[in-house]
Amino acid sequence: MKITKVTTLLELLKAIAENIPQTLEIETSILSPHSITLPEGYKITGKSNESCLVCFNNSDGFGVTRDNTISNLTVMTKQTNRAIYTVCGIPDMGDIVLENLNITGQASIIARPGTDKINLVSNNIHITSCDSRHYSEQPQKYGVNVYQGALTVYNFNSDKNSKIDCTLTNISLGYKNSPVIGSGIFVCGFGDEGGKVNLEVLTTGAIFSNGMLPYGTANIITAAVFILYGVEAKKVEHHGELVTYGVNDMVLDTWGKVERWVSDDSIVSYGPSGIGFVNFGTVKDFMAQDITTYGLGARGFNQYDGTVENITFKSITTHGDGSIGIQVSKPIGNMTVEENVTTYGSVGNSLVKGVLTELAANAISIKEGGKVESLTINGDIITYGDNVTNYALEGGEVTKFTIGGEMIANGENSQRQLMEE
Structure with a gap:
């Protein structure tokens, strides 16, 4: 394939006008006042991605068509x-x-x-x-x-x-x-x-x-990583911290299908209703390290729809009012928490399927329609807020429950266990 060295915008545009598949090698910094469409078969690469920039000051950048490569560049x-x-x-x-x-x-x-x-x-x-x-x-x-x-x-x-x-x-x-x-x-x-x-x-x-959403927004959400409907994912892995800051900012969310999902660093949410992991889809195996949320109504893990076969967390900690540690509303398989499930909040608002709803910051909540085949907590289940429940079976079912540590409810009018038929 022909290689064309490019040092100016004019040289770049002339090479593209040839409409002959080639590699364009950028050797410097170039500024374009308009977007640039790459014809079929064109590749554009930088001699060095530290010093080779293509910048667009008033428009979109590169449009790709068919069999295009963009590599080794800074694109601004x-x-x-x-x-x-x-x-x-x-x-x-x-x-x-x-x-x-x-x-x-x-x-x-x-x-x-x-x-x-x-x-x-x-x-x-x-x-x-x-x-x-x-x-x-x-x-x-x-x-x-x-x-x-x-x-x-x-x-x-x-x-x-x-x-x-x-x-x-x-x-x-x-x-x-x-x-x-x-x-x-x-x-x-x-x-x-x-x-x-x-x-x-x-x-x-x-x-x-x-997401920069105003507090009280109920009909828009975002996520650090969102695998949505129509997607079938074989392997998803995270090798760095995952952090969201705003209202309704989930960290991990799926409406699709994922076979294997692994996060080997911390998952952190700072905003209201910013949930650590939300599952509306079908997940086979999910494994995560520590999940920590700070905002009002920011739950640790929520199973709303679909299912997960095997799910493991190192620990789950929530700080806000209404911030449930684990909430399950649909049948799932095996869940393990290697260390503690801890909530610090009391009662507060949280976004539930597009509606702001008052929730107690229970450590574990199994709602009607929820069923867990086996739930294993190797550490403690701890709540610090008032008027919350440590382990709440709210119409749901846990077939096998194992805890290696203690169930501790520290707040006023709080209880260690609630079972509703």
Whole structure:
């Protein structure tokens, strides 16, 4: 393949105008006042991703078409723009490869009507800053809409034969106390029926996100990592801390299917109704380290719909009023907490399926319709707030319950166990 060295915007535009598949090697920093569409078969790479930048000061960035590669670059737009995006109406986009990139703005791979096939490979991507709140394509279910993410992979084509195959490895977003705005990683199909996404692998480093929603919002949510409906994921792994800061900012959330999901670092939520892990989908095996939430109504783990076969946490700790440690509303398999489940809050509001609802910060709550085949707590179950219950069977069922430590209820008018028929 022809290699063209590029040092100016004019050289870049001339090479693209040739419309002959080639590799464009960027050797310096280039500023463009408009977006640039890569023709079929074009690859653009930087000589060094530290010194080679392509910046767009008034527009979106690179549009990809078919069999394009963008690698070894810094790509910058305004945080409200798309740094990399898919061009509409191409039936088969072939292989889209994004590798070794530092990005300001959104990386947006969306299949709209007219696009039936995309094979996306993304590796070693860091998005420093993005605000994805204003994009209108938003999934809807359970009484809420979901904001897109800094990295968005979305099959918005309703044709049941349309599919995005993707591998996303070593993705990191934002910085500590400097999160991306909106969701973090967002992977979504058209719906429960229609266009699908096959997510072979997702691995991440640290992710920091903030939906920036006003307190009291009940119909919009975000997540640091959101695997939505229409997605079948084989392996999801997190090798860095996952942190959300705002209202209704879940850390991990799924409406889809995940075979194996592992987080080997801390999961932290600071905002109201910012839940550590929410499952509306079908998960086979889930394993996480410490989950800690601080906000009002910010629960540790919630099983709302679907099921999980095997789920393990190192520990779960919540601090806010209404912040339940573990809440189960549907049948699941085996749950293990290796250390303690601890709640510090009392009674407060929390978002439940699009409705702000008053909840007590019970350590464990098994609601009507919820059933746990086996629940093992190797440490203690501890509550500190007033008017809460340590272990509450609120119409639900636990077939086998094992605790290695103690059940401790410290607050006034609190109790260790509640069983309701």
